[in-house]
Amino acid sequence: MIKKEMIAMLLAGGQGSRLGVLTSKVAKPAVAFGGKYRIIDFPLSNCINSGVDTVGVLTQYQPLRLNTHIGIGIPWDLDRNIGGVTVLPPYEKSGESEWYTGTANAIYQNLEYMESFNPEYVLILSGDHIYKMDYEVMLDFHKANGAEVTIAVMPVPIEEASRFGIMIADENKRITEFEEKPEHPRSNLASMGIYIFNWKTLREALIAMADQPALDFGKHVIPYCHDKGAPLYAYEFTGYWKDVGTLNSYWEANMELIDIVPEFNLYEEYWKIYTKSEIQPPQYIADNSKVERSIIGEGSDIYGEVYNSVIGCGVTIGRGTVVRDSIIMNQTQIGENCELNKAIVAENVEIADNVRLGTGEEAENETAPHIYNHGLVTIGEKSVIPKGITVGKNSVIFGVTSDADYEDSHLASGKTLIKAGE
Amino acid sequence: MRAIGIILAGGNNHRMKELSQKRAICAMPIAGSYRSIDFTLSNMSNSHIQKVAVFTQYNAKSLNEHLNSSKWWDFGRKQGGLYVFTPAVTAENSNWYRGTADAIYQNLSFLKNSHEPYVVIASGDCIYKLDFNRVLEYHIEKKADVTVVCRDMPRGTNVERFGTIRMNEESRIEEFEEKPLQAKTNTISCGIYVLRRRQLIEMIEKAAEEDRYDFVTDILIRYKELKRIYGYKISEYWSNIASVEDYYKTNMDFLKPDVRNYFFKQYPDIYSKVDDLPPAKYNVGANINNSLISSGCIINGTVENSVIFKKSYIGNNCVIKNSIILNDVYIGDNTYIENCIVESRDTIRANSRFVGEDGIRIVIERNARYVI
Numbered sequence: 001m002i003k004k005e006m007i008a009m010l011l012a013g014g015q016g017s018r019l020g021v022l023t024s025k026v027a028k029p030a031v032a033f034g035g036k037y038r039i040i041d042f043p044l045s046n047c048i049n050s051g052v053d054t055v056g057v058l059t060q061y062q063p064l065r066l067n068t069h070i071g072i073g074i075p076w077d078l079d080r081n082i083g084g085v086t087v088l089p090p091y092e093k094s095g096e097s098e099w100y101t102g103t104a105n106a107i108y109q110n111l112e113y114m115e116s117f118n119p120e121y122v123l124i125l126s127g128d129h130i131y132k133m134d135y136e137v138m139l140d141f142h143k144a145n146g147a148e149v150t151i152a153v154m155p156v157p158i159e160e161a162s163r164f165g166i167m168i169a170d171e172n173k174r175i176t177e178f179e180e181k182p183e184h185p186r187s188n189l190a191s192m193g194i195y196i197f198n199w200k201t202l203r204e205a206l207i208a209m210a211d212q213p214a215l216d217f218g219k220h221v222i223p224y225c226h227d228k229g230a231p232l233y234a235y236e237f238t239g240y241w242k243d244v245g246t247l248n249s250y251w252e253a254n255m256e257l258i259d260i261v262p263e264f265n266l267y268e269e270y271w272k273i274y275t276k277s278e279i280q281p282p283q284y285i286a287d288n289s290k291v292e293r294s295i296i297g298e299g300s301d302i303y304g305e306v307y308n309s310v311i312g313c314g315v316t317i318g319r320g321t322v323v324r325d326s327i328i329m330n331q332t333q334i335g336e337n338c339e340l341n342k343a344i345v346a347e348n349v350e351i352a353d354n355v356r357l358g359t360g361e362e363a364e365n366e367t368a369p370h371i372y373n374h375g376l377v378t379i380g381e382k383s384v385i386p387k388g389i390t391v392g393k394n395s396v397i398f399g400v401t402s403d404a405d406y407e408d409s410h411l412a413s414g415k416t417l418i419k420a421g422e
Numbered sequence: 423m424r425a426i427g428i429i430l431a432g433g434n435n436h437r438m439k440e441l442s443q444k445r446a447i448c449a450m451p452i453a454g455s456y457r458s459i460d461f462t463l464s465n466m467s468n469s470h471i472q473k474v475a476v477f478t479q480y481n482a483k484s485l486n487e488h489l490n491s492s493k494w495w496d497f498g499r500k501q502g503g504l505y506v507f508t509p510a511v512t513a514e515n516s517n518w519y520r521g522t523a524d525a526i527y528q529n530l531s532f533l534k535n536s537h538e539p540y541v542v543i544a545s546g547d548c549i550y551k552l553d554f555n556r557v558l559e560y561h562i563e564k565k566a567d568v569t570v571v572c573r574d575m576p577r578g579t580n581v582e583r584f585g586t587i588r589m590n591e592e593s594r595i596e597e598f599e600e601k602p603l604q605a606k607t608n609t610i611s612c613g614i615y616v617l618r619r620r621q622l623i624e625m626i627e628k629a630a631e632e633d634r635y636d637f638v639t640d641i642l643i644r645y646k647e648l649k650r651i652y653g654y655k656i657s658e659y660w661s662n663i664a665s666v667e668d669y670y671k672t673n674m675d676f677l678k679p680d681v682r683n684y685f686f687k688q689y690p691d692i693y694s695k696v697d698d699l700p701p702a703k704y705n706v707g708a709n710i711n712n713s714l715i716s717s718g719c720i721i722n723g724t725v726e727n728s729v730i731f732k733k734s735y736i737g738n739n740c741v742i743k744n745s746i747i748l749n750d751v752y753i754g755d756n757t758y759i760e761n762c763i764v765e766s767r768d769t770i771r772a773n774s775r776f777v778g779e780d781g782i783r784i785v786i787e788r789n790a791r792y793v794i
Contacts, residue, residue, distance in 0.1 A: 035701035036717075074493065075696070258703070266700035267720065277696050281686040282454030282717075282729075284677075285710035292708055295701040298455070298717050299686060311701075 002082055004117040006139055006196070008052045009107055010043055012127035013060030013100055018246045020371040021380030021398040021418065022346055023062075029127030030065040031250075032329040032347060034257050034266065035310050036297040038069055039244065040127045041275045044076045044085070049271050050135035052123060054083030056113050058106045060090055060099060075276045088113060105215035108206040114199070122202050124195040124217065130253055130264065131241040132271050139196060141235050148201040148230040149222065151175065152194035152237050164190030165218050167234045175232040180218060189234055191218065192241060201230055240264040248374040251344060254310045254327050258293050279313040279330075286319075297330070304336075318353065335387075342374075342393070346381035353387050360392045363414035372396050372416070380420065425540035425558060426502075426533075426619070427466040427474035430522050430637075431459060431485060431547075437583070437665035440784045441763065445484035447664050448546030451731050451748050451766065453676040453685070454716040457488055458663055459546040460495075460694045463504075467495045468690040469554040471542060472502030475532055477525040479509050479518055494695045505532065521635030527626050533619055541622050543637070545613035549672055550660040551685065551692070554616070560654050561616045567649035568621070568642065570595060571614035573656050583665070584610035585638055587653055595651045598643050609653070611638075612660055659684055670763060670782050673729045673746050677712055699732055707738055723753075737772065752791055759785070 016028025029040035073085035100106035297313035304321035318336035341358035380398030392413030399419030431448035492504035519525035588597035634640035699718030718733035723740030737755035754772030761778030
């Protein structure tokens with residue numbers, strides 16, 4: 001009989017709407033990060049590096065890119081005879097069928113998958129954080145404490161604590177209370193959305209709570225277990241952990257990679273991060289170009305100047321173009337004599353010659369100021385920007401645009417130009 | 423594809439100088455991210471040859487490491503796959519491969535147990551793109567017994583280290599000389615042959631009976647009147663890397679946009695083993711001109727007209743000019759390197775100076791590296 005000690009369930013179905021047009025066509029875990037990676041590479045690599053070789057990936061929102069990226073799991077060594085990676089979309093049932101209505105509901109709908117591996121423990125992960133973590137150490141902690149549920153927590157500055165789910169633990173790290181986004185936090189231990197459950201506990205809780213609409217771990221399952229008196233423990237994690245839920249935090253996390261010795265170091269020999277590499281040739285840096293404080297992916301051709309930027313694979317940057325403080329994703333082509341400041345340019349974008357992004361005074365974005373802020377210019381995937389266009393700050397462009405879409409070849413700060421269907 | 427592939431990867435020669443101490447020529451790193459054998463392997467895979475045998479014997483450690491999985495070239499299928507044959511002691515034989523024909527003879531069961539009617543034989547030390555289906559169609563159309571892929575070399579090329587060929591107007595090969603003292607033509611054999619499997623078995627068995635071991639001198643040249651041997655001319659990029667000068671020149675060719683475009687941007691792709699290295703990183707002080715940089719590199723200094731292979735570290739105030747830095751080299755601060763090939767996994771101390779005065783200098787330092 002198949003027996004896996006611990007299996008992982010990776011929640012990758014969310015849209016991540018605060019990433020704006022970056023997630024219009026792809027699920028957040030499939031968004032590019034750090035030049036050649038996608039966000040989901042981090043939890044998947046953590047799994048295999050921790051010895052967890054059975055991972056169910058729960059998808060729902062725009063799964064195509066995610067599905068092609070994961071495939072049968074070869075890049076992460078998750079192509080296994082028994083276990084490996086399995087993509088789990090919502091499915092139709094003979095009785096009542098529904099989408100995944102909440103994090104725990106998604107897991108509930110896949111009880112059968114988990115059951116088939118006969119696990120002792122189930123690790124619940126989300127696909128939208130950048131971190132390196134040894135889940136085996138967390139499991140050791142879980143076992144040593146005789147816990148039924150262990151929640152990974154992270155100390156955060158107390159003034160920011162009200163943005164998180166906060167755990168209050170005693171001196172033995174046993175959780176006594178918890179609060180969801182409290183106004184006056186009594187602890188600074190924030191939940192990272194990473195849980196280890198005893199399989200029996202999880203199964204019992206999911207079945208008992210099955211009828212709860214939008215069944216959620218933080219809101220329903222954890223309180224249920226706590227109320228039943230199950231021992232809940234907080235596993236404190238002090239390494240690098242970054243939520244890339246907003247455009248600004250996404251931009252910051254990318255920029256941190258270019259420090260001389262970054263806090264999150266991709267160049268360490270052990271704990272490699274794996275990804276699907278489609279492009280293999282080296283990158284070419286031409287005469288009269290300049291590259292400083294930047295990382296660049298395979299097969300890119302740089303003819304211009306690049307400062308403080310993260311450039312993906314297969315990107316071309318034309319002669320005379322200056323790129324500063326920007327993120328440019330795979331296969332984007334940028335013409336000559338352009339200027340990019342604090343731009344996030346998604347995959348397969350075409351920018352013609354003499355385009356300037358991120359110029360002028362800041363102005364609040366007209367349609368979604370909570371998404372497009374901090375002076376960033378965001379360009380959605382497969383967009384086209386014609387010659388000689390100037391674009392202001394806090395602006396967003398998505399879709400194939402032509403001269404007619406701009407007034408005097410200009411898009412003012414804070415403007416939104418979305419031509420692609422949602 | 424109705425053919426199986428054989429890659430002759432055993433070879434080594436003194437023209438590679440110190441570079442071949444570490445590895446067979448086929449495992450030589452090329453163009454930043456590849457190894458020589460990737461080109462022939464990818465050509466076979468892209469030609470839909472499903473079953474490929476690699477014959478190797480000289481210092482195959484690097485090559486075996488590189489071929490540890492066949493999935494990178496999309497082999498490893500239920501039908502076919504990638505087979506690596508090194509010499510083995512058997513009841514009948516305890517010799518090394520005494521030549522290319524002997525290598526095939528010692529593994530004749532591979533040929534006998536296959537069912538594909540044709541065989542493509544290629545060497546692993548050439549850099550090119552070729553659809554073997556086109557050669558096979560030509561072979562069938564000419565009703566040839568053996569087809570040899572050949573190429574006219576530009577005047578002034580030292581063709582004496584290749585096999586030279588003269589063909590009649592029908593492309594039938596009339597003269598074939600291996601490494602002639604003085605070449606009469608500038609058409610050379612590219613070391614790629616297509617023939618029927620049964621024909622090959624017959625020729626190889628005959629040669630073995632007569633204690634002859636080399637496929638070119640003992641088979642092709644001796645049979646050139648008896649059998650219909652035809653030449654298939656190619657005109658696209660082709661380069662053999664089996665001398666230090668040619669190895670250097672081939673790598674530098676990849677600095678040219680048309681060569682990069684031909685190999686990297688035009689379909690089909692060349693595949694290599696995936697190394698899972700992070701993107702290349704450029705710190706303050708990096709100054710790069712006309713160079714290829716591979717993934718996993720960290721660059722702090724000046725690099726000009728050079729090819730930097732994977733995972734190399736170049737320290738502050740370094741100057742690297744017209745040089746090739748192979749995989750995983752650490753170069754300490756303030757070092758000056760010009761006209762050199764730096765051997766892989768080497769550690770160059772700070773404040774060093776290496777210049778190839780007349781010709782290319784091969785740098786092998788073998789210093790200890792202290793990893794913090």
